Structures are given as C-alpha cells and as structure tokens.
Amino acid sequence: MPAIDSSKQDSRAAGLGVLLAACVSALVVNANTSAVTILLPAISQDTGAPVDTLQWAVTGYMLVGAAVIITSGALGDVFGRRRIFLTGLVLFVISCVLIAFSTGAAGVIGGRMIQGAAGSTILACGMSLLSVDSAGAGQLRAITFWGAASAVGGAAGPLIGGVLVGVTGWQGLFWIDAAIAALCVPLTLRTVRESRDPDRPREIDVLGTVLVAVALVPLVLALSEGGTWGWLSFPTIACLLLAVMGGVGFVIAERHATTPLVDLALLRNRVLVGSTLAILLVAGVINALMYLLSLYFQNPDGFGMSALEAGLATLPAAAAMIAITPLITPLAVKIGARAAVAIGFGLATVGFAALVFVDPSWSYGAFVLPLIVLSVGLGLANGPASSASTAAVDPDQVGQASGISNMARYVGGSLAVAAAATVSTAVSSGRAADGEPADAVLAAGLAGGALLMTLMSAAGVALVLLLRRHRSEPATAVHLAAAAAVTSHTIPTRPTGGA
Template sequence: MSAPEQVTPPAQHAPAPAFDPRRARLVLALSSFGAFVMFLDTTIVNTAFETISRSFGTGAGHLSWVLNAYSLVFAAMLVPAGRLADRYGRKRVFIIGLTGFAAMSALCGAAPDVNVLIGARALQAAFAALVTPTSLALVLPEFPPERRPVAIGTWGMMGAAAAALGPTTGALLTQYASWRWVFLVNVPVCVAVVALGARLLRETRDPQAGGLPDPLGALLVAVVPAALSLAVIEGPSWGWADPRVIAGFAVAAVLLPVFVLRTRAAARPVVDLALFRVRQFTLVNVASLVFSAAFYGLLLANIIFLQTVWHYSVLRAALATAPGPLVVALVARAGSRLAMAHGAKTVLTAGALLWFAGAELLALRVGAHPHWATHLLPASLLTGLGIGLTLPVQSAAAVQSLPPGRFAIGSAINSSFRQLGAVLGISLFVAVLGTPGAGGATAAFHRVWWTFAVLGLVSVLALYVPHRPVGAVARTGPPEAADPPAGT
C-alpha cells in the first residue's frame, strides 16, 4: 500500500540547477500527483472486482488476471523503464507514460469483454512503469541534497494516500456511476498533469546511460511468474493433474534457471545478479516478496468477503475497510524514522507480529454475521499498523546495504519483488478460497486469512538468518555522494 520508491538520480556530474523553493514545491506536487494516479490504480479496482465479475459473467479465476496482468507487466518493466528515462530523458518518458496510461485507461473503460480488459490492463501497466521511476527522478534535481529526504518522504506518502483513497474512490464510482469509471477517471487527470508538466518540468538525462536491458530477460521476468500463477489459480477448477496445470508448473520450473543463465550471459541484464551477493539485499527482497503476497491477497479477500458473505454494497465494503489503509498513511513515515533510530529488523519484526495478530483476529472472530465495530475494525487497525511498519521500511532496508551508485537499481528490483508478491498473493487467494458451496464461504475465508497470517509472519523470519544486522549500512563511496535511500 505504500508507494514503490524507485530513485533514478540525475547523473552525478550534471550541474545542479539553482534552488528555487517555489518551483521545487510545484514540481514535487506535479510529479507526486502523477505517481499518485499510478498507485491509485493498484487498489481502486479491488472494490469493483465483484461488480466486473457479474458484468462479464466470469469467475474470480479468470478475472484475477485483470489484477495479475497489471502486476506482472509492471514488475517486468520497472527496471527497463528507468533505463529508458536515463537515456532518452526523464521528462519525455514521464509525459509519454502518462499519455499512454490515459489511452489505455480509456480502453479499459470501454472494454467489451474481459479479455480486452486484461490486455488493456497489461498495456496500462507498461505505461505506469514509465511514470513511476521518472516521477521521483524529476523531483530530485530540484532540491539540494539536504532537502531531498523530505521530498522523497512526501513523494512516498502519495502512495499511501492513493492506497487509502483507492477503495473508497472505486466504490463511489462503481455505485453511483459504473465500474467503467474506475478506469475512465484517469483520463482527465492524466491530461491535466501532461499539460502542466510540459510547461513546468525540466528535462534531465544521463549522457553515460547505456543501451536498454536484455529484452529476453525482461520477457522471462513476466513469463515465469505468469506460468506459475496460471497453474496455482486454475488448479482447483481444472484439477491439479490437468495437463495444463502441470505444464504451467513445468514452464515456470524450466524457465527460471533459463532466466538465471540468460541474465549471467547478457551484456545488459535486466537484473544485476551481483547485487544478490549482498546478503541483506537478498533477504530483504525475499521478505518483501512474501509479505506483499500476504498483503495484496488479504486486501482483495476482505473486499470480496464483505460483498459476498456480509452482503455489503460496494461503497459500504470500501468504507468498512478504509480504516486500515488510513492507518498505513498515518504511520508509514513514522515507521521509517523508527527504523533509523532502532534498526530496521526491530521495526519489521513488530510489523510482522501486528500483521499476524490482525489476520489471526479475522480468522478467529469474523463470522457469517456482520459485526464490524467489534470484529472487523480491530483486525483492520492491527493489519494497517503492520503494513505501515513493514512496506516502507523494507524499501529502505533493501538498498541500505548497497553502494550509493546502486540505490536506483536496487530500489527498482525491490519494487519488482513486491509486484511479483502481489501476483502470488492474488493467485493464492483464488486457489485457497476455491469455489465453496452454500454455507461454506465463511470457512473458506478463514482458511484464506490463516494462510496470509502465516505468510506475513514467515516474511520476517528470513531476516533472522545469521547475517549483518538489517539496519547496517554498507557504503563503498563517500556518504556525501549518495542520495538518501527511499523510504527513510
């Protein structure tokens, strides 16, 4: 729910523009609002999920690709998008990304069937990946180094705000207009940001930026989790012995080592495997993957539970789940500050325990009859606290052990792991829930909640494998050469 933080800093040798506080604030507001729209789309669709399913007469398994297609393409495109921006200009890529995102949003809103919607969502994610890293990269040159942590924190808060407003905004549009407006609302917003950005933003690029990352590697980043997701999602309905399910698992198993070999051999690999020699970077990314699976799966599960078991309207379901995201928005920056003071491992452990307590409360107390204030609300507040103490701290902890020149690529990889976790979480939700019969829905959701409670707790265990403390910072260059890591 916290915004992914991709920092694509300007070339170190580029002359810094004179600091103009008014202009810097305007650029920060504009770029942050552009990123806000991208992050809003990661949660705004959730409340419309059940309505879209009824509109197209399709099941949760098929429709889950509306969410998974976005996450898969977004994860695969983040690193190449950053390289594109470095080479061809951050402003240019930012404008192209917003324009394409608006066009694909319009196509999503006009989709005649679910397959067109899935395809448009995949293209929408590709353009969103162009906007996300460039939006912050355009901000950093406007601020002197000592003011950048505040700018980064403000930009990061927009993701939390978008996540908090997404379900409610989606519910209002779905209930009082149409689910199609969940996508169409992006069009006028993007047009306004493009018009203002064309006049206000300064072009920056890295003259030393090399060519684009290996396209085959980028394709494999998407295909491997897509094949695994297909097998996990369709296994319950097709049967685990179905040749298509077996083929999905087989393709994932075969192509994963192919991806590793290709990455080692490529001149410009899509993922720098050398970074994974840094133990902290590897373990925090594993934790990010697992926790994101729990987070995104639970987020969708709660919305669907309220609509199908408690028979809440779309709007009521969104309002019922809003306190959790609002808590995230309130504590996200405080969590990062606590991590700086007490160490990231301590804060991440507290976050995982709070998450487990909240999800466990859902599984133990929430039943077939609505008791929002006494059963659902306490659980939502606990999981919200857990998320606020986890996602932004993971983003910072992942890059803190890297040399300053690797902050940008490390942050992009961590965001990719989070998006792949989203795919895994949604796939697990569909698989664990299954197709319960009459009277079995509540028990099925209890299984879902227990699954994600355990996953959230397991995510922090990786950090207790003997290694350097998570809060440690390893730098190979002078501290003054580094931009502050995202999320701190």
C-alpha cells in the same frame, strides 16, 4: 542513478511543474491500483464475467508491472526520461479509455495489463524526473511530497472507487483518471526538461524483461487454475516447468547481459535479500487481503455491502497503516530493523490468524480489531524493510536496489492474489459439495485465504536472520514519506545524482 553525499551538493528545489506532474500522476496511479479490487463485483455484474476471471485484472496488472518497472527506468535513462514518462501517461490514458468502453472480461483485463506497463513507467520515470530536477535537501523535499502523494492515493483509492460506483458507475473511475493523466501531458511538455544519463550504455535488457514474464505468467496461471486443472495435471506441470525454465533462463541472461535488468551480484547482500523478501511478502498479503475482503464484504451471502460501504469498511486498515507511519522509523532506529520487521510480521500473523476463525455469525465489528492489528504489523515490517533495501548498498547501487524491491512488490502481489483466490475457491467448493449453507461456504473460503496469509506472515518473522546486521537511519521527513509510500513504491532516502 548514483547516490551522492548531500553535504557535497547544494540544495536545489524541484520546479513546480515537474513536482506537480510527478506527484499528481503518482497519486492517480496508486489510487487507481488500490480502487480496482473494490470495483470487481460491479464490473462482474455489468459485463457478465465471473469474478474468478476478473482476478486477472489484478494479477495481470502486477505481472506486467513487475516485468516493466526496471526496464522503463532504463529506457528513460537512454532515450529521455521525459519522453518515456509521457509515453507512460499516454498509455495510461489509452488503457483507461479501453477499460471504460469494455463490455467483457477481455477488454478489462487487456486494459489493465496495458495499465500495468503505464503505471510502473509513470512511477519509475516520475521519480527520476524529480531526482534530476533537484539536488540535496531540495531533492529530499521533492521525494517527500512524491511519497506522500503515493501514500494518499493508495489509501484513498478504495473509498474513491466506492463513491464513483454509486455516482457514475464503475467506468467513472477510469474516465476521471484518464482526464487527470491527460492533463499531465501538456503540463509535462511545458514545464519539464528532458534529461538522459550520458554515461549509461545504450543497450536495454529486453531479453531479461521477456524472461521475467516467461517465469511469472505460467506460474501465476498454474496457481490460478491448478485447482481446476488438477495439481498433477499436464497443464499445471507444464506451466510450472515453463516458469522454472524462465527463471533459469533469466539468471543465465543476466550473467551475460551488458546492462542487466538485475545485478545478480547484489543478491549476495543478505540485508538487501531479506528486505526484498519482506517487501514481497507484505505486498502479497496486502493485495490478497484486499481482494478477498472486497468480495466477501460485497457478496450477498456475506455482508452484501455496496461498493462505497466496502470502501469505507477498508478504512480501519488504511487508517492504522497511516497512523503507525510516524512511529515506524523512530522505533526502527531505537530497536533495529531486525526487531522491527520481526515484531511487525508477528503482529500480522496474529491478525491474520484471528481471521482464520471467521464465521457467518461475525458482524463487521469483529473484523475491525484483526484488521487494525495486521495493518499495524505490516506497516511496521514494511517501513524498515523498504529503507534497508536502499540503505544497505553502496551509493552507486541505490537505483538497482530500489528497482529490485519495486519488482518484488509487483511479483508478491501477483503471486499472492492468485494463490489466495485459488485456496479460497478450493475451500469454498469443498464446503459447497458437502451441502453447507452459502454463507458458511463463503466464510470458509475467506478463512482458507486467511490461513495462507497467516503462514506467509509467519514466514516473514524468519527474515530477521538476514537483517540482523542492519541498523536503520535516523528519522527525517523523507523517511516518514518513504514509510508511508512503501505499499506502492520504494523511494530512496538519500539524495541521488542526476544527468
């Protein structure tokens, strides 16, 4: 949807119904997403599935989300935003029920992949519904609420998941989420008007969506299983070749598509490319860190925490990222997005580097300062990058730029979790083969994953070369909400036109 000058449009507040439907569903989706890593040990114990296999409950969700998030927005523009939003809600309910009833890895992973499609559809179309139901300053207020709901959901998810494991079992999270999403269906039907984009061609880039999956799935499979198969084995090389072929095919398809999933011309915008890479890296290291920490904290050879205790143990990271939010945009305005991103990734590098030295003798307290430092750094890098991704393009390209950055968020998460899990397992296996104690083996695996995340964060500092010409917009409430929500979604900070 094209952005327009708010000074040329009267303010119109979003209706209470659409605001509730969009914000509540965004909160539930983001809480569900961030809670699942805390639940993996409990799911593993209950189903008998190895945690390494259940890793696909995280990466599968993100892979499908990456392929679907832009397409779902296009489907809403063509066939009706309310209709596609409702489809997302129904799919989300179905996926939650499937997961809650599952007694093995297949049901959990399959349900989570359906949930990836549902969650990305709910987020993309919920934002569109708010945009078309409001205008000007009223639209920015609605987006502010949506961003705040997304941020609260993402931060509270691990704690909610930990509480529910102890009270209801791990299935409780999915039953409650299913109930809330189901309640959003009649609310949407009764209060949200249908809308479409009459100027948009009716063609949907299905081929582009398929090729995203063709490129990503074998790549993640190679990263996940390469250590077991052998990095020079036929299956690993075949997966990597298929991923390259999928990527090349995607570029060719997008050049010839009537309505491409990604406008490749936008990739000539250095600021957009730099901010998108920053978002990919931040999403990657955050998801990989939460995956590794949740397993380490709950492993009997680590701290042996309960799911609730592990959820509480992640609070310093979440609190630090929330605390820095009000300072991100003013600081970026003062020193520039380039410097803010560089400082942010620099801090993250220091925090992750400290975790490389993790040792069985460490108490939980030794983790707190590194977690705070890296969380502040990632928040500082992520906020300006997210704002730059939509502010550095022409008004009529804001929707495409937002879609590209949101796809990057899913891609980064899926690739980094797979890579970090593989590195951690490889290091742990090597130490175990040398006869080291179980606690030392576990700590070495976490240290190996932390080294990978250190290198990824250090690479983020180099993005200043792409962001050097961009200055951040002055801080407003919507900028603060956007900065808070950046771990889950990129939201526009300028009013957009609706149909």
